[in-house]
Amino acid sequence: MPPTSSIVHTLQRVKSYLATNLSSSNLEAARILEEKFQKLLGFLSMKLATLSRCLTQFITHSFWRLVFQSNPFVVQLIYFMAISFAGFVALKNLNPDGKPVPSDFDLMFTSVSTATVSSMSAIEMEDLSEQQLWVLILLMLLGGEVFTSMLGLHFNNAKANKEELSRRGLSSISREIEVSISANSIQQIDMECGQPEPVISHNQVQQTKSTRHSSRAILAHIVTGYLLASVMCSSVVIISYFWLNSDARQVLQSKEIKVCTFAIFTAVSSFANCGFTPLNSNMQAFTKNSVLLLLVIPQILAGNTLFSPLLRLSVWALGKISGKQECTHILLYPEETGYKHLPTQRNCVYIFLTVTGLILLQVTCVCAFGVGFKGL
Numbered sequence: 001m002p003p004t005s006s007i008v009h010t011l012q013r014v015k016s017y018l019a020t021n022l023s024s025s026n027l028e029a030a031r032i033l034e035e036k037f038q039k040l041l042g043f044l045s046m047k048l049a050t051l052s053r054c055l056t057q058f059i060t061h062s063f064w065r066l067v068f069q070s071n072p073f074v075v076q077l078i079y080f081m082a083i084s085f086a087g088f089v090a091l092k093n094l095n096p097d098g099k100p101v102p103s104d105f106d107l108m109f110t111s112v113s114t115a116t117v118s119s120m121s122a123i124e125m126e127d128l129s130e131q132q133l134w135v136l137i138l139l140m141l142l143g144g145e146v147f148t149s150m151l152g153l154h155f156n157n158a159k160a161n162k163e164e165l166s167r168r169g170l171s172s173i174s175r176e177i178e179v180s181i182s183a184n185s186i187q188q189i190d191m192e193c194g195q196p197e198p199v200i201s202h203n204q205v206q207q208t209k210s211t212r213h214s215s216r217a218i219l220a221h222i223v224t225g226y227l228l229a230s231v232m233c234s235s236v237v238i239i240s241y242f243w244l245n246s247d248a249r250q251v252l253q254s255k256e257i258k259v260c261t262f263a264i265f266t267a268v269s270s271f272a273n274c275g276f277t278p279l280n281s282n283m284q285a286f287t288k289n290s291v292l293l294l295l296v297i298p299q300i301l302a303g304n305t306l307f308s309p310l311l312r313l314s315v316w317a318l319g320k321i322s323g324k325q326e327c328t329h330i331l332l333y334p335e336e337t338g339y340k341h342l343p344t345q346r347n348c349v350y351i352f353l354t355v356t357g358l359i360l361l362q363v364t365c366v367c368a369f370g371v372g373f374k375g376l
Contacts, residue, residue, distance in 0.1 A: 080115055080143065087111035087139045096129035110136075115143040119275035126255055126280050133261055133278055137268050144272030146227050146303055146341075153220045153339055160213055212336055215326040219315070219337050226314055227271075234267035234299040235260075241292055248289045255279060270296050271303035305355045308341050309348040 088104075088111040095101050102110075106122040113120040114136050128136070141147055242249045242259045252262055257278050269276045279285050286292050302310055312331065319327030334342045343351070 076148070079148075083139060083142050084108075084112045084115045087115060087135055090135045091132050094129055094131040094135065096127065096132065099127045099129070102127070111139065114139040114274065114276065117143050117145075117272050117274040121276065124280050125276065125278055126257075128278070130258065130261060133265055136276065137265050140268050140272045140274045140276065141231075144268075144274075144303065146223070146271070146307060149339070149341055150220065150223045150227060153216070153223060153337075156338055157213075157216050157220055160216065211326065211329055215329045216337050216339075218324065218326045219330055219339060219342070222314055222318060223311065223339075226311060230271055230299065230302050231264075231267050234271065234295075235263045237295055238263035238266055238292070241295060245289065245291075248286060248292060251285050266296065267299060270299040273300065273304050301355065306352065308343055309352045311342060312345070312348050315342075 088108045091107045091111060092104065102123040109120070109122045112118075117140060239259060242252070242263065249259060252259055255278075262278055265276070265278050268274075275282070277283060283293065283296075312334075315327050315330050318324070319331070330337060330342070331345070334344060
């Protein structure tokens with residue numbers, strides 16, 4: 001074998017040996033790096049999960065503390081500021097095409113006015129797009145008195161649930177001791193006075209508390225159902241009227257407003273007593289459609305002056321249909337629910353008679369003045 005060929009063969013063997021060793025060492029290094037990277041990912045995911053859990057607990061604790069331990073005025077102020085700002089952002093980002101764009105201040109004013117059902121607008125309602133009208137519908141619904149009172153009722157129930165859970169954390173032994181001590185003290189007082197009185201057992205006390213709590217929960221659901229039923233029924237009635245009356249439907253078609261949007265907008269606005277409509281002239285465009293005006297009047301009363309009597313009537317009707325004991329408890333002890341819009345039966349009768357009398361007086365005056373003006 002010539003010396004040159006042997007040298008070349010030796011160099012090739014050295015080259016293959018180095019390549020084999022280097023590749024194996026690189027694979028080992030890559031495997032080690034992959035293991036370390038997997039451990040790092042596992043560590044980071046565990047830390048992120050812990051951080052997100054702590055952040056969620058902090059937000060939840062802060063929320064419950066804000067709702068339950070803060071001044072109700074502060075809670076309502078934050079609530080209305082939040083929905084007003086959210087409404088402003090939505091109105092700003094949903095500008096209509098081919099129509100004049102209102103200024104930011106006018107949009108903010110309209111959003112605040114709608115959320116507080118103040119019935120003041122700095123923009124032309126017909127210049128709003130379909131999406132902006134739905135934003136106003138949501139703002140009127142969230143800012144209405146019935147909806148905000150319903151939220152307060154649900155929050156009070158949640159607060160009662162939380163307090164009940166904290167009470168259950170006490171040991172049963174301590175509760176039995178307290179009950180026995182109170183029972184002995186009552187028996188001793190009865191013996192001294194010579195007038196024995198029945199002792200209320202711990203189970204009776206718990207049953208009374210449970211009845212109160214379930215009554216508040218059922219009342220919250222009744223108010224929610226009342227709100228949804230009123231808006232939905234009124235919307236269906238208004239849609240049906242426009243479907244049957246071509247003249248009224250032609251008014252909306254000339255303004256390029258959908259019947260469904262107008263019906264829901266008018267139903268929510270009348271129930272929340274906001275007074276807005278998608279038309280610049282409000283309800284003046286329907287002066288010849290007196291039936292439509294008559295259909296809107298009950299919705300106005302159902303969300304305002306007659307809300308309390310109708311709510312009590314709803315509770316009574318639900319009690320008759322379902323036979324729930326909680327409904328009877330609500331009617332007998334409305335003050336225990338803590339809901340200011342549920343008065344006693346006598347006050348509901350007074351409210352109904354007052355509202356009916358004022359409406360009849362107004363109708364009489366309008367008819368009398370109308371006849372007098374026609375005579376002139």
